[in-house]
Amino acid sequence: MKFRNWKIQAILVVLGMLLLPQLGYSADKIKVGVLHSLSGTMAISETTLKDTVLMMVDEQNEAGGLLGRELEAVVVDPASDWPLFAEKMRELIEVHKVDVVFGCWTSVSRKSVLPVVEELNGLLFYPVQYEGEESSKNVFYTGAAPNQQAIPAVDYLMNEVGAQRWVLAGTDYVYPRTTNKILEAYLKQKGVADEDIMINYTPFGHSDWQTIVSDIKAFGSAGKKTAVVSTINGDANVPFYKELGNQGLSAEDIPVVAFSVGEEELSGIDTAPLVGHLAAWNYFMSAESEENDKFIEAWHTFIEDEDRVTNDPMEATYIGFKMWAAAVEKAGTTEVDAVRPAMYGIEVPNLTGGTAVMNTNHHLSKPVLIGEIQDDGQFEIVWSTDGEVKGDAWTDWLPESSLIVANWTDPINCGNFNTETKKCSGQNY
Amino acid sequence: MKRLLFLAFFSLVFLSGLDAADHTNSDSLIQSSFRLLSSKSFADKATAINSIAESGSSHAVLVLSSILEGDLYYHKKNKNMVLVTETTPRHYEITDPLTEELVSTKSKKELRKKYKKVGINNKLRGLLNEKLAALTIYSKDKSTRLRSTRKLLKNLNPSTVELLRDAAPRETDPQVKELMQVCIAVSDARSKDPEIQLGAINELAGSLYPEVRVLLEELKTAYTDSVAADPRLLPAVDSALRATSLKVSFYKQVENIFFGLSLGSVLLLAAVGLAITFGVMGVINMAHGEMLMLGAYTTFVVQQLMPNSIEYSLFVAIPAAFIVTGLAGIAIERGIIRYLYGRPLETLLATFGLSLVLQQLVRSIFSPLNRSVITPQWMSGSFEFNPALSLTYNRMYIVVFALMVLFGLLWLLKKTSFGLQMRAVTQNRNMAKAMGIRTGWVDALTFGLGSGIAGIGGVALSQLTNVGPNLGQAYIVDSFMVVVFGGVGNLWGTFFGAMILGITNKFMEPMTGAVFAKILVLIFIILFIQRYPRGMFALKGRAAES
Numbered sequence: 001m002k003f004r005n006w007k008i009q010a011i012l013v014v015l016g017m018l019l020l021p022q023l024g025y026s027a028d029k030i031k032v033g034v035l036h037s038l039s040g041t042m043a044i045s046e047t048t049l050k051d052t053v054l055m056m057v058d059e060q061n062e063a064g065g066l067l068g069r070e071l072e073a074v075v076v077d078p079a080s081d082w083p084l085f086a087e088k089m090r091e092l093i094e095v096h097k098v099d100v101v102f103g104c105w106t107s108v109s110r111k112s113v114l115p116v117v118e119e120l121n122g123l124l125f126y127p128v129q130y131e132g133e134e135s136s137k138n139v140f141y142t143g144a145a146p147n148q149q150a151i152p153a154v155d156y157l158m159n160e161v162g163a164q165r166w167v168l169a170g171t172d173y174v175y176p177r178t179t180n181k182i183l184e185a186y187l188k189q190k191g192v193a194d195e196d197i198m199i200n201y202t203p204f205g206h207s208d209w210q211t212i213v214s215d216i217k218a219f220g221s222a223g224k225k226t227a228v229v230s231t232i233n234g235d236a237n238v239p240f241y242k243e244l245g246n247q248g249l250s251a252e253d254i255p256v257v258a259f260s261v262g263e264e265e266l267s268g269i270d271t272a273p274l275v276g277h278l279a280a281w282n283y284f285m286s287a288e289s290e291e292n293d294k295f296i297e298a299w300h301t302f303i304e305d306e307d308r309v310t311n312d313p314m315e316a317t318y319i320g321f322k323m324w325a326a327a328v329e330k331a332g333t334t335e336v337d338a339v340r341p342a343m344y345g346i347e348v349p350n351l352t353g354g355t356a357v358m359n360t361n362h363h364l365s366k367p368v369l370i371g372e373i374q375d376d377g378q379f380e381i382v383w384s385t386d387g388e389v390k391g392d393a394w395t396d397w398l399p400e401s402s403l404i405v406a407n408w409t410d411p412i413n414c415g416n417f418n419t420e421t422k423k424c425s426g427q428n429y
Numbered sequence: 430m431k432r433l434l435f436l437a438f439f440s441l442v443f444l445s446g447l448d449a450a451d452h453t454n455s456d457s458l459i460q461s462s463f464r465l466l467s468s469k470s471f472a473d474k475a476t477a478i479n480s481i482a483e484s485g486s487s488h489a490v491l492v493l494s495s496i497l498e499g500d501l502y503y504h505k506k507n508k509n510m511v512l513v514t515e516t517t518p519r520h521y522e523i524t525d526p527l528t529e530e531l532v533s534t535k536s537k538k539e540l541r542k543k544y545k546k547v548g549i550n551n552k553l554r555g556l557l558n559e560k561l562a563a564l565t566i567y568s569k570d571k572s573t574r575l576r577s578t579r580k581l582l583k584n585l586n587p588s589t590v591e592l593l594r595d596a597a598p599r600e601t602d603p604q605v606k607e608l609m610q611v612c613i614a615v616s617d618a619r620s621k622d623p624e625i626q627l628g629a630i631n632e633l634a635g636s637l638y639p640e641v642r643v644l645l646e647e648l649k650t651a652y653t654d655s656v657a658a659d660p661r662l663l664p665a666v667d668s669a670l671r672a673t674s675l676k677v678s679f680y681k682q683v684e685n686i687f688f689g690l691s692l693g694s695v696l697l698l699a700a701v702g703l704a705i706t707f708g709v710m711g712v713i714n715m716a717h718g719e720m721l722m723l724g725a726y727t728t729f730v731v732q733q734l735m736p737n738s739i740e741y742s743l744f745v746a747i748p749a750a751f752i753v754t755g756l757a758g759i760a761i762e763r764g765i766i767r768y769l770y771g772r773p774l775e776t777l778l779a780t781f782g783l784s785l786v787l788q789q790l791v792r793s794i795f796s797p798l799n800r801s802v803i804t805p806q807w808m809s810g811s812f813e814f815n816p817a818l819s820l821t822y823n824r825m826y827i828v829v830f831a832l833m834v835l836f837g838l839l840w841l842l843k844k845t846s847f848g849l850q851m852r853a854v855t856q857n858r859n860m861a862k863a864m865g866i867r868t869g870w871v872d873a874l875t876f877g878l879g880s881g882i883a884g885i886g887g888v889a890l891s892q893l894t895n896v897g898p899n900l901g902q903a904y905i906v907d908s909f910m911v912v913v914f915g916g917v918g919n920l921w922g923t924f925f926g927a928m929i930l931g932i933t934n935k936f937m938e939p940m941t942g943a944v945f946a947k948i949l950v951l952i953f954i955i956l957f958i959q960r961y962p963r964g965m966f967a968l969k970g971r972a973a974e975s
Contacts, residue, residue: 039789039797040899041899043792043797043898044799044897047796047797047798161551161552172944200942200943201943201944202943202944203943203947205899205903206943207893207894207895207903208692208695208934210688210691210692210821210824210935211685211688211935211943212938212943214684214688221639221643222643222646223643223646223647235799235894235895235897235899238799238894238895239893239894239895242804242823242893245809245810246811246821246823246824247811247819247821248810248811251551251554252551252554252555252558255551264798267798270801270803270804273809275499275554276551276554306538372550372551374499374546374548375498375499376499380549380550382471382548382550
């Protein structure tokens with residue numbers, strides 16, 4: 001009997017220890033949810049963003065927190081499993097009662113989270129460039145929409161490089177398919193003939209690029225200047241670029257512009273054969289500005305590694321966090337219904353020297369940069385838009401979405417508003 | 430190092446050919462264009478590059494090639510140009526590009542603070558290549574001359590054609606000379622005089638350079654439309670084009686077969702370890718992919734340990750990977766699998782769990798980011814048989830390596846006493862036991878051997894694809910496919926299975942696209958397995974019954 005008593009006591013003590021920290025949480029703390037995969041295929045990209053949010057939370061706390069309250073990050077791991085993203089989102093909002101969530105990378109994970117965040121009236125900041133065609137009341141998109149990345153990149157190739165033939169190469173899923181659909185429509189409107197466009201899709205993680213690169217080589221040796229627009233995602237890029245280098249396709253002959261290749265992806269490869277290939281982003285680590293120098297230094301101190309790079313989704317996370325913090329200050333509360341309207345028109349200096357503004361369609365205005373890969377894995381900025389480009393939720397280049405606008409202020413107050421029929425479809429994604 | 434030699438070589442060539450008096454004068458020309466190089470505008474930089482190329486200075490080649498290589502920096506404040514060379518990792522030597530005197534040494538951080546690289550874009554890179562090609566057309570090195578002429582062919586203009594007309598008669602090497610004549614003929618084919626044109630077109634017949642094909646296509650459309658053209662020209666162009674396209678399509682087929690063989694070799698390397706653990710021992714080893722991954726990570730670690738001799742790192746990595754993954758395999762067999770013989774479902778689950786554990790372990794130790802495995806110089810680039818057919822070195826080595834591994838393994842199984850014991854144990858365990866073979870140990874060593882071979886495959890894969898925690902998952906399905914298709918328990922089956930799948934895939938890909946080709950191959954295998962459940966090379970006799 002005595003023995004049993006001891007056992008029960010032990011269990012109670014352990015339970016108490018588990019509960020104590022929970023009780024210790026003062027209701028004052030503002031909770032910041034982080035929904036990025038820390039395991040599985042996407043961990044490679046998303047872990048960095050988790051670290052970025054943690055760094056921003058630390059920084060904010062050192063500066064005295066928000067509204068006089070301390071910030072606390074709640075990190076969960078959706079493990080690159082799309083349905084799990086929705087469950088973890090529910091957990092963050094219902095169990096942990098977070099005030100805001102920073103998260104998701106792939107479009108499919110975002111789509112999986114959307115119904116949950118709308119149902120529970122949460123607030124999600126999505127920091128990655130994506131295919132557009134969406135504007136949810138509860139999501140702020142701080143990455144680039146197609147008109148802030150793909151279209152300017154094609155303009156650059158067409159006007160500055162003089163490209164006349166186009167290879168649209170992508171991984172077979174929603175982002176490349178939608179982007180290529182938009183680009184194809186855009187190119188045709190610019191007078192590019194059908195036979196001058198080659199579209200190619202490959203499976204995820206494709207590693208044998210011999211045939212495709214050889215096809216591109218043949219396609220590009222027809223006398224007209226050829227450029228490749230790559231929406232190849234993630235891991236498949238390394239063998240693709242390796243094969244390009246090995247088959248002797250240099251950037252001067254056939255430049256490749258990529259929308260998913262940044263400093264982080266390049267840090268895993270020997271970049272010597274890639275020199276001169278292009279990427280279009282809203283941020284490059286090599287951008288010269290005081291904010292950027294400060295950000296890089298803070299990042300190196302936080303991560304304790306001088307060799308780690310910064311990239312565009314990190315800047316998008318940075319801008320998103322700063323904007324949210326400013327909106328909370330402005331609204332004087334973390335209530336979603338008060339913070340959301342406070343977001344509109346908020347300005348935050350971006351890391352490349354200008355100002356980012358949040359628009360009422362939940363997309364940012366920010367500059368577009370084109371960079372060329374250098375042999376040290378960095379980008380040389382060779383071109384940038386004159387000013388900030390306003391993110392367009394619904395593209396103007398596809399007939400079915402050119403009439404649709406998103407505006408979350410009165411009188412429209414809708415993420416999918418048809419300007420012709422003057423009706424809100426109610427379906428925002 | 431290579432770059433230094435390259436520069437030293439050029440400096441020598443040029444110093445010998447020029448007057449000392451000219452130097453100071455032309456160097457000051459370079460000096461004055463340096464100011465433009467530190468400008469932000471690419472047009473200014475182009476002007477500077479042009480005037481440096483025309484300065485006639487002995488340092489022009491050095492300066493231009495260092496811009497191209499990204500080694501020319503300028504001081505952020507006083508805009509002085511300097512050459513930056515990395516002596517040891519993170520330490521840089523800064524020298525004056527004209528006097529070649531050492532200015533200072535800097536760490537990476539100091540360099541980033543004080544100096545900025547002269548940035549270039551593709552247009553400038555093209556310009557630099559063109560100028561360098563023209564400057565090095567008389568180089569003493571044959572391969573440099575060949576490279577330069579090849580670059581000039583891409584971008585012919587009246588001044589470079591003049592240069593080539595001068596250089597061609599003096600050229601001694603037949604290969605370079607031929608290429609120079611192609612360049613001249615390309616320019617002649619656009620001449621106003623039909624006689625010269627005709628001669629040039631006939632000379633170009635059958636030439637495989639893409640530039641020549643573009644020219645001929647262009648001439649063809651021009652002549653078909655125009656009535657004023659000489660009537661002999663159109664047939665000449667037509668026959669020249671026919672000769673060319675016949676050859677091109679032949680080489681295209683050769684290239685396709687090579688692509689198929691190389692994909693087959695990759696599949697073989699990925700699957701041959703599984704052919705031992707699954708094929709011979711019958712263990713459904715879901716952790717096989719992770720053995721490949723461990724092999725690839727061993728390559729990474731070996732390269733980290735010997736950063737100064739990357740060229741030889743693979744020769745160290747191969748035995749190292751064999752030992753590491755072999756020991757891991759023995760540990761797995763002794764620790765887990767030996768308790769599960771005869772229970773395939775439990776084995777499947779246990780090894781699947783193990784594969785997840787190994788992945789996360791690697792993720793925790795090496796970070797979830799991909800690790801950069803460097804490809805040695807001798808494995809980069811491609812071997813150009815002719816302008817229409819060039820095969821990449823890394824794929825060629827992989828084909829050879831895959832065959833070596835296969836034959837090594839066959840020898841081990843057929844000619845050594847360990848191989849004999851192994852076959853005895855797998856064919857009739859009780860009889861082998863009765864003959865005094867320690868079956869437990871043979872099992873462990875066999876599993877270790879299969880894992881070790883997988884590790885070697887991983888070394889090869891590290892040269893082709895990403896080295897990351899998910900490397901194994903990408904190959905596990907392919908590996909099982911090859912082994913099952915080829916016939917369980919037969920190495921030759923694995924070999925032919927891999928090659929057939931590789932070639933089928935590559936011949937279907939241009940027609941159907943990569944995604945659909947893969948689906949078709951899978952459907953083909955399903956149908957094949959329905960008809961021949963034991964694969965292509967089925968084991969016969971009593972061993973097959975059990």
